[in-house]
Amino acid sequence: MSIRTWRRSAATLAAAAVTLLGGALTTGSAHADGGSAPYLFAAPEVGLAVPDDGEGQVSWGLDSKGRTLQDVHVTVDITGISSFASTSNDFCVNGLCAFDRGDVGEHGTGGVVDIKAKPEAELGTSGTAVITGTASGKTLAPFTVEVTVGAVDLVVNTIEQIDDAEPGSTLTAPITVANTGSLTAATTDYRFAISPGLSFAKRFPNCDYDTDKNTGSWEQTIATCHFTTPIEPGKKYKLSTALKLKVKKSALHEILSYAPTVTSTTVPATARTTSTADLSLVPDGSAPPAAGAPQHSQWAIHAANTADLAVTGDTATAKPGATATLTATVGNLGPASVNRATYDDHLGLLVGIPEGTTTTQVPAACDPWTEGGSGEPALGAPQYMCDLDSRFDSGHTQRLTFTVEVDADAPATTSSSVTAQLAYGGALPYDTDKANNTGTFTVTVPGGAATSTTGGSGSTGGGTQPSPQTGTRTTAASGASGTTGGNAPAATGSLASTGGNGAMTIACAGAAALALGGAAFAFARGRKARA
Template sequence: MRSPLRPAAAAVAAAAIGIAVPALTAPVAHAGELGPDLVISTLPVASPKPGEVYDKTVIVTNNGTAAARDVVFRIGLSRGLDFPEHVEGCTYSTTRDGGPQALCDLHQTVEPKASVTTRVRFRARPDALLEYVEYGTSPTGAAPGDGFDEANRRLALTADSTADLLAEGDKAAGDPGGEVTLTATLRDAGPGRIQNEESDEQPGLLVRIPAGTTAVQVPGDCAPFGVDAPTGPSEPGHPKYVCWPADQIIEAGQKLDYTFVLKIGKGARDTRGEITASSVYGTHLDVDKNRANDTAYLDVDVTDSGGTSGGSTAGGSTAGGSTGGGSTAGGSTAGGSGDGGSATGGSGTGGGGNAPHGQSTGGTSGTGTSAAAADSTGGVLAGTGSDGRPLLAAGAGAAVVAGGLVLVAVRRRRAV
């Protein structure tokens, strides 16, 4: 079972409420005592479209034994909602969460067993999505304090809209043994903002550290990620992290940058890590209907310590043009096809041209025989730091081809 990242929704909402007028301290009536005891009906659930006005009434009933006078009614809204107009008799301010609120004097006395009605009216903003409205009074009729009960209620709303969480990657180049800085970005392209008060499925960014590198500096908002959840506090050295906003809110159009410092391993080759816009549990958020931009990459271009870069390998260079692990001279292959061995006598159609990961593109191989008898594994060098060491093949004589002396280079690999 997942451990929630935040307290229960009611407790969080209560902590976020800012009351402009202090609550009165009139005691609630207990059994055998005279006093008011107000309760309020519930609002119907709705999914307003952005720009749409929600306008409903609630009933305030006095179940106590004394009249409730000067009843104060509060409406508090999340930041994706607002009031379409200001009403006379109401004082407007903001909650601690930054949303609008109104404290309204109903100018009514509610006698025992009597009821009055009042309106709850608000509008969904263009960025509305996961929202809430808090409404009510206290049992005595004073302005409500923290917490929710039958006199002070809270309604969660999901607006008829979506959000588009997307990942943005980065790239850097560095030497083996050096460090690079990469920034993983989570962005909400809108139109809706995300402030999930009802679930712990908060927006997040999964970051997979590129293979062959180690995270040596990690943002404080990023925790190591286990099988399906964060596993502990932020610390370096883990292969995967999940990052999320400290206040667990991401506004429409907002970008959240998470910068990592990575140390490149001495045997590393060009490498890539994946980042994914998701929830903090690695799941896709239901409000995000566009999956096409959920994934991006952190690319590290590693400079070869032997003086070449990318897919080239040391020990395979001759005149004519590099082919990434072998070379061509005048159209004939000499020194290896970039496949871990070499071929002789094969005719080519052109010289050089870098090829990824040591694969020759200089021409089509002929019927040359493999000169890598000691290299039975074949294939390109693994990206773990294996190196090629050229040896001159000894022979009783040298072959003269087109007036030139061709030496067959045998490239030996260490076992990985």
């Protein structure tokens, strides 16, 4: 089975953005005063690389809680770390780094103080930097950042994608973790997340397992394993028992993501009890060069499987000037499930509107579809591209209902095609039975013109069923409503017209970043916040 290579970059960027912004919000929530007062936030711990890598910094953000603040002043006091760290920023005087932001809008603001360890500083030396500020004449709650000389820098290996995994088989994930930093990680959590078409072949006592019931998320099951094996600088470790994954009968395009997190750089006062059944880490040679080594990765697993999408149209009878409803029904006959969160080519339905009728109401998940890209209004277009549910599991059915008004000169019988295809054009690569990918909308018009017409997927003429088309999606706000099943998008305009390649995933991460605006900038500069 020939499968188009799935591009992981967008999903990786989105995961990083969610992790970063999620951490920022979690940190800040303790200072939100019941969720209403503006507050300062930052990475609570910062490690300074030895030798310096130019990335040491104290990054801060101000969440304005959606309001406009006047006369904002923020100061980062680094006198508490001045004995072992220094800064080259010219806005820092005598250890006080001042930020005068003036008026700040609803998206907040942020800033960065670059710091590095002094040449004579000893590994493990630590101190605190304190962030304070005022806004609109009120004092903001201070935020303290612990700064340490040295850093734990955990990196992982990458695994080459699989294009022909057999449903029902078991795969082995050769996962490692290495420390390219200068401090030892005494305890570590390792997070493994898998998409719905995979399952863990074995579970371990020292791992917590969480199954996400939200079908809109690709991370169906998450295992967080707690390791007490010290991860020393310059060394690499592998799992004591290889991580094995079962490929389900519903598998199609699947993902395993993995990322370690340092939980302490010193031995805990109370050691965690372990057993021989625990998953642990064992030495596996030297750490790779730090340059280019990822801190988290994803393994793309494509199954040699198919999903049969079946489409049926609808018939209606209406006189000229009256309205009719037409419902397209799409079902997945399996065996594979389709998940657009794990594959770039999203599932869509190209809906043609019968000639001689005009749409007066369309589902929120549908946008006009035009060959030339000149744009069409949301209502009255000859054809639409509709997003189908993001998780289209085997056995799932979705209905999309259109309302049309019959024109005065409508023919006695008029019809058009509705076709399941990729949302950006092209046939479904995983569907080997194309015969049932297309259904028909038919409107019978009593007293209509004598000539009957069969439009091709919204085309105005011809009588042949079309092959899946390519075109341009045009978004426009119509206020129209429709009927969708499952978790279809609730508004029009959810896809860009520039093609796939993870555009939707990047857009979601971008929206999250815009929500914090300038505040998120504080975290954007650093590759990582070292523990």
